[in-house]
Amino acid sequence: MLQLIIDYDENDDLSNINQLMMSLDENQNKIVLQFEYVLDEEKAPNINDAFSKYVAQRQTSGVTEKNKLFHSFMERYQSHFFNEKIKSRNYDALNQPETLENTVTIKRSELDLNEIINFRCIDAKRLVGNDTEQVLSQLAARYYEYCYKNKRFEELEAGQEETEIELEQKLAETDASLTSIYDKAFDNVFTKIKQMGIKDDAIELQILSRLKADNLLKDNTKVKYLNEQGHQLPENFNGLGYLNLLNILFSLEIIITEFKRDNLQAKNTFKKPANINILFIEEPEAHTHPQMQYIFIDRIQDILKEMQEGSKAINLQTIISTHSSHIVAKLNNYEQIRYFRKNKQDTTVKHMKDLESEYNALDSSGRSYRFLKQYLTLNSAELLFADKAIFIEGTTERLLLPTMMKKIDLVNQDKTPLLSQHISIVEVGAHSQLFAPLIAFLEIRSLIITDLDISIIKPAIKDGKPVCAKDGTPKMTTEKERYISSSSEQLSTNTALEHFFPQCKSKALDSLVGLSFENKLLIKSDNKWISDQKGYVRITYQVMEEGYLGSSFEDAFFHLNRNFMIEIIDKEKNKQIDKLEGLKNRAYFTQIKEDKFEYDAYDLAEHCVNRKPALAIDILLNTDIESDNWQVPLYIKEGLQWLQN
Structure with missing residues (x-):
């Protein structure tokens, strides 16, 4: 089942959706379109018999083989036993059982959905292989067909009118020249035809040239690249990245024309654009290097913005699916991001704007969330695409970590190598707590490597004398110090440890050192980090090794x-x-x-x-x-x- 929830207001054209409106409440401004693919009630009793007959005809036994046959049976006959249903639901009653009062079944013959929603997709399976030599040439022909041939003359944009007239004139001149040449080329044949006894007053044959621009582009033109030396090179010589982006841009121009509906329809009638136009662009980063991806997303955002402005503006929503951290890093608005995470049984979808709310709940000034956006933009948007993450404190660890991972891989050769897993490494200093809401949001297995930063609180001394406050009490200062096992006054100055282990009062060192491996496995529950053996976050810091506890x-x-x-x-x-x-x-x-x-x-x-x-x-x-x-x-x-x- 698919539910589309559509908002509207008094400024919208409601003519196409009036029969879908289930409430007269002026405060209710949502309609719900529900699409179902369900088993036909009348044919349902026959499906078991039909499948049994299907299996018997193939003389197959065994559960495994029957499972395979079930899939082939459904692939072949599902359209016979299943029907599509379209319903309009009352938004306020979505959580209630369907009744005649809150649900209406819509027949396709009674509603032209294309007038409400217009879908177009530039899919990932674009013809950009090196074995396809005329992709751009084919797209050029389609572009002309949509943007010139199928437009009314008065709909041609600035510059297009002159181009159309010039092209028609050149084609007429070429037709006249070719017709004259054809007369000479076929003169011998026509003379012999006359000698076959055909009367002089019979219709005289003539070969006429009738050139059409779209056919010329389709069959008689090629897109070429000119290199710096002026040599003409085939279109597939310039790399799949350029070919991919040019393919997208040509396709986008064609789709824009389709959305605007200013090309000819049946009987020269023209329609208004649909109420909602949705464009999908799948994985535009294919075959392109990072710099080209940056330029692409900038330009695409400009083009899509232009489509929603001016006298020919249309209601457009664009969805770009990507695995590119470079494209994500260049987005103007992080709140536009929808994060998809595939689990074993299903896929969860989260909105980045919800992450902003979590940060603002912790820091009302908004500084923490602004920091996160800046950091992801400049450094680590790849974190959004990782299966696992390592947050490290310093440069030394960052440079040595791949080698340390390789050492672990060599010891544990029965495990999937760390260096073969999709792990993002992020250097965060002693501020991993700033990433805590993001880690909880992503719910990816995360290792936080940090330092104990052992210190001790001592009376402040200046010029050999204790420093006191105005009321005479001694001022205290925190100084770095090596671990002393007998000292109960030592503490950790690492604020990240205080964030993840609030039970360790005042960052007392003995309580942090005493935490077991299991206690350092955490999960977020009720806005608190708690120990859990199934936790997806592991905090690790220096432990006693060979009778010694390091601070860094x-x-x-x-x-x-x-x-x-x-x-x-x-x-x-x-x-x-x-x-x-x-x-x-x-x-x-x-x-x-x-x-x-x-x-x-x-x-x-x-x-x-x-x-x-x-x-x-x-x-x-x-x-x-x-x-x-x-x-x-x-x-x-x-x-x-x-x-x-």
Whole structure:
């Protein structure tokens, strides 16, 4: 069943829909068209016997074979047993059983639906293959037929009238020239015919040229490309992307004419445009590079806007289906987006404007939603097309993540490789909470990799003296600090963790460290994030590993891979590799004091990183996947394994 809900107001022409209006209430401005494809009540008792006979004639047994036969039976005979029904429903009674008062069955003979709704589609199966050499030539002929030949003379637009007259004059001149040539070419044949005894006063034969513009375009012209050297190249030499977009633009011009209905109809009568015109454009991004997609969507939006302005404006709604993040990123209005997500049993459809409402409920200033739109436009509209997502905090993780994913894939070869899955990676800093409503909206499996950012609250000191407020109470300040197991005063300054785990009061570190793997699986319920083993969001941050708890990625990485770092520093010293641009204070990695390293991983992360992006590149350049010469921190490994499964 399909229901179309149509709004109208006092400015609309109601002549085509008056018989569909089910309410005289002046405040009711909706009509509902309901389309059904149902089993015919009279033929229903016969369908089982007909199918049994169909099976018996094919002498088939077995459930599997019968299932296959049922599909072939229905494909062949469904039109015999099923009928289309069109109904008008009272909008206020949609949730009530159908009655004579709220539902009217419409016969097709009594209602011309084409006067109410006009559908046109530029589908994805456009003729743009390299083996099709005259796609544009064929479209050019169709374009002329719709935009010139089938228009009344007075309907021709500016410039078209002169073009039409000039073309007719040239064709008349060419007809006269060709007729003269034909006289000479057929003179020998006509002379012999006369010699067959035909009377002199019999009708004299003559071959006349009658050229028609549409036939000329259809059979005798080709679209060519001119390159910079002036050479004429076949239309399929310029790439499928250009061919695809030119195909769309030609088709669009033809459809515009059809929507406006200013081409000739039966007996030279002309109709007004339908009340509602709906245009579908399927996957316009086919074969095109991102820059061309940006230009296309900009131009299409302009063309469609022009159709709804001026004296010849029509009521047009356009639906563009796309898998292109580039097209989505260039949309003028994100609220126009409808997000389709296919589940195992059905497909859910969500409106982006509903997402705006969720953001505004959290932040009435609208800043968070504006940030999201800007971020998606500039960076990550591909998130809307992903099956899974990874939200990471920093540049180091972003650069190293593909290699870490490959390491997981090599270990878990019985699983679908992470690098083969449709996973979008988004760098969000320590602000993943700003994406929380979007994650809940998309309902895609999401891994948030963030940092503990361990700190401690201390009295503020200036010039060696405590700093106090006006009332004499000491001022407090937050300082970064390495993990101290005996300290109950340490906390996390990561606001994202506070958002997702509000039960961890004041971001107390011991409560965050104490959360189990299951507690970090979340689902949104009643506008709150709660732990759930079936959760689609996994929050991962540093965990205790080899008796050590890191505060940041670099902290955890250096603790786990100190030997790897020492090895590449030695190679740099011996000039076996290029200079390590991401490091400074290299001696800190090996400096010994009292039979142990003087500087721990926290010190190395604080004092030995020159530039984080360069550090990641240093690690990648010295990575040996086969020997597995460095380890993935446990918290990231656990998160990636969860995401892979």
